Amino acid sequence: MLPPLKTLPIFEAVARLNSFSLAALELNVSQSAISHQIRLLENHLGESLFHRQGRRLELTKEGKYYLDSISHSLAQIEDATNRMKGQQKTQIRLAVYSSFAVYWLIPRLPDLKHLYPHLELCIEMSHSTPELSDRTADFFITVDTEKRGFKFEPFYVEELFAVCSVPFYDMIKSKLGVTTDHELSEALKESPDLLAQFPLITSYSIYDRHIEDWKRWFANMNLPLPEQIQFHRFSHLMLAYEAAKHSLGIALVNDYMMNEKNDETPLIKLPCRAYRTNVRFNLAYKESRRNEDAISQLNQWLTQEARTLPKHGAH
Template sequence: MNLPPLKTLPVFEAVARLNSFSLAANELHITQSAVSHHIKTLEDHLGEQLFIRSGRKLELTTEGKLYLDNITGSLNQIARATENVKGVTETKLRLAVYSSFAVYWLIPRLPNLKRQYPNLDLTIEMTFSEPELSDRTADCFITIESEKRGFDFEWFYTERLFPVCNQSFYQELLSELNVFSDKELQHELKTNPEVLARFPLITSYSMYESYAEDWRRWFKEQGKELPDDINFHRFSHLMLAHEAAAHSLGIALVNDYMFNENDPKDGLIKLPCVAHNAEDRFYIAYKHSRRHEPALKQLRHWLRNELNELT
């Protein structure tokens, strides 16, 4: 078995994670020169440079990133196996989620998670783009990715978008369309969905990586083309579109986890018309080799139970 000098591996992991020789030395309670010696020993054994050093800047090489990704899981497994033998149950877990999901759906429910599993020590890693599925990033993910070697994926929910506006804007809409009840508005929007184009519409780039594409698809599902003369307010992210609607800027398309129809704390009203069924399917992702870990099983169980509010 051609193993590297095993003492060098925790040092390499610490330097890569902290991006610093000095911080790794402090964490490991050794000198900085000892850290440098361990890294050199490992590089000599591998025959590859693991870090690029440019003044104070430290960066993993391509080989270093690949090696780190491969050994991090193994080091974690060794640590967990040791704790199991010693009778210690690991309760720490890192969950990587999209920013809007974290802010609007997950964080308001964390008190319920804490009550159900008081010993679960959960760290939330918020991402603004698709997170890298790796132990270096987190232990569990909410992601739209559905395939990676060594990972299990559990369907979480399929995204829907529907038009919302705030209370005052809703009253203006009723007045402008000369309707006097939700039922009349529902009939009007079903018969003539293009009347929404008479009002400012809020669009976000992040959903389809193109402004107005969200509304184009919504109109298409109503059998209509996107009108040419719409007054659009453009925002890079769905979170900003949601907040713009809450502040009377117009009508936005938001998704299930950003809107609670039974308890709309943000003052938004869901317009009585059909939703757009988006293509994105969300999954709970985790390493297959870790599927039986108690903390991970607890989190997955809780997320599946909470899913009932999204479907």
């Protein structure tokens, strides 16, 4: 038996906004009306859909399952209605890692706007892997590789590069007694552990612990992590990038962060081997939504732009 249909968009709004009051504002009804409709739906289903703890509101396990199950149907109804009215759905939410959004995606958004002027992109920035769900976003750049009902397309394979600011680069050459980039390259090729003489910047977010990024970088050179290194510790890759930009030391950053539009990056790659993490990023969206205009347009554009990302062979 179908539930009271009026309750479904109200449930979706409350779950998406995580708030009865915000859902009431969005739908232009009273908060008591929202509460009443949610009670009707819960009574019909015989399940509690939300945990209510004071002002905090979150979906129950049953609520998450139900939202995942009905979200696409609601989106299809909305899309079919808009098409019947001659309106094209142009809004789409893209969930993407924060560093990828700031350093790679945002500099390219003017090109997207020029190509698809009616596409309204909302970026949902995440510090960790976003949950693949309609309540999170419509389209994802993710390291996840599979989930039932989702289509995954290869996008990018990650490498970490040792980088620093231009003034810090010049200081390295001076301290090592070299004058040219070629001389520095030869010195680091012969002795990569020369970098241990300088402050190194480590970020927690890559391996969920500090120093592990540099430990693996040195291991990739068949070297143990040198002792007595001065480390500057940061929680996130974006902070490490900014610290390097301000000449605090040498950081390991994703190569896509060095792939800014028009070479505007203020950092320089040191002439030494990169470390391939083998983390693979994918484009992901629901298979059943692949023919939606907004999904198709964003997928086509991202696939095209992916050609500007570094292509890596095996080390």
